[in-house]
Amino acid sequence: MTLESIELQTRETPRFTIIVLHGLGADGNDFVPVCQTLDLSPVLAHGGLRFVLPNAPEIPVTINNGMRMPAWYDIRHGDLSQREDAVGLRQSQALIEALIAREESEHQIPPERIVLAGFSQGCAMTLMTGLRFPKRLAGLVGLSGYLPLLPQTEAERHEANARTPIFLAHGTGDAVVAPARAQASLAELQRLGYDVQWQTYPMGHEVSMAEIQDLQTWLIRTLTAAAG
Template sequence: MNSSPAIEIETAPNPQATLIVLHGLGADGNDFVPICNELDLRAIGGVRYLFPHAPERPVTINGGYRMRAWYDILGTDLVRREDEGGLRESAAAIAAMIDAEIARGIPASRIVLMGFSQGCAMTLMTGLRYPQRLAGLVGLSGYLPLAALTAAERHGANADVPIFLAHGRMDPVVPIARAQDSRTALQALGHPVEWHDYPMPHSVCAEEVADLNRWLLARLG
């Protein structure tokens, strides 16, 4: 999937948990390293952070310009025209990363999948379909892709996986209504969703990091 390997950071030898963090459109794995440096998860032991880079691909909404993207964005309507092929290709690659972490000795129940914007979409797409129970899913400033197919395609192992969703109330990129629709759809499927919204645009804020820190400690403690 990637032209370069994921950035890997371990906070201590013999990590006890893994966070796989998926960046947004046009960024790369470096984007969320500073945010994760603000998390304090020492109470659960060492943590391995993985920051993969999406492949470069032409993005239709940006005039076909090539950039790192987990899937193509075909237009401003994020519901009616989705790049199903790109979504499924990236979901398979991210699931393989989870498989590799399990092979390295981290149980699925100690792995959190997390993403921002497109990375949020990939987190929900991949995590709900993964065949082993994960510790949790974190979706920041994004939405549930292929929403109409989720009920039929999700795996029973993650039928009640805890989900942290956060969004900016002034987000001009992914309107908060889209995220609220995703929250409602996930709750209707029985997922325990912890929802937060903040007075910010398409970004991350300090209060959000603090809320996420507390949620991660509860999931992994």
């Protein structure tokens, strides 16, 4: 299965890619405005940039009465650490890995110049995939999400991304992904030695302009470093 994606590109032959994974029930269009808001001009001095915004498969979601909707994996319990859909998570991991491979084969953009980013479920998939990916990525961005299969992470992570920078942000009033769940994810990543920039904002399960500005600064620094 190949993921359908929205693709935004600044030049005919870009040098960098940012893959953005949407949240539950959304699609690739959800983060187009955020991508268009980011001013990454300093990065463009090193080459063009692609944004790839894939659509998750449509599956029944247990917590939403089995309704079919775009989702990276099933959610079976309000407590996101309970009854995790390991099969669904791993299936989407394989799809995202294929998307990264496609950037390399079709656009000659290697993983070390690719940032994987996501919101909510997309954040979970970013961390799930990025920590296990066998080639170094430029960076990982997780917004309003958490680290899935947390107890298995230490055994399953790959050394290739042990030093990959991570940007994590969360709303202090998030009623969908509890801040405590995000903080537990942060604590585990820090315990394992990852380089995490952690930001919180007075907001709910959403994206704020202050968050976008902080992310913009982080992306410029991260992609400029990846330019070599």
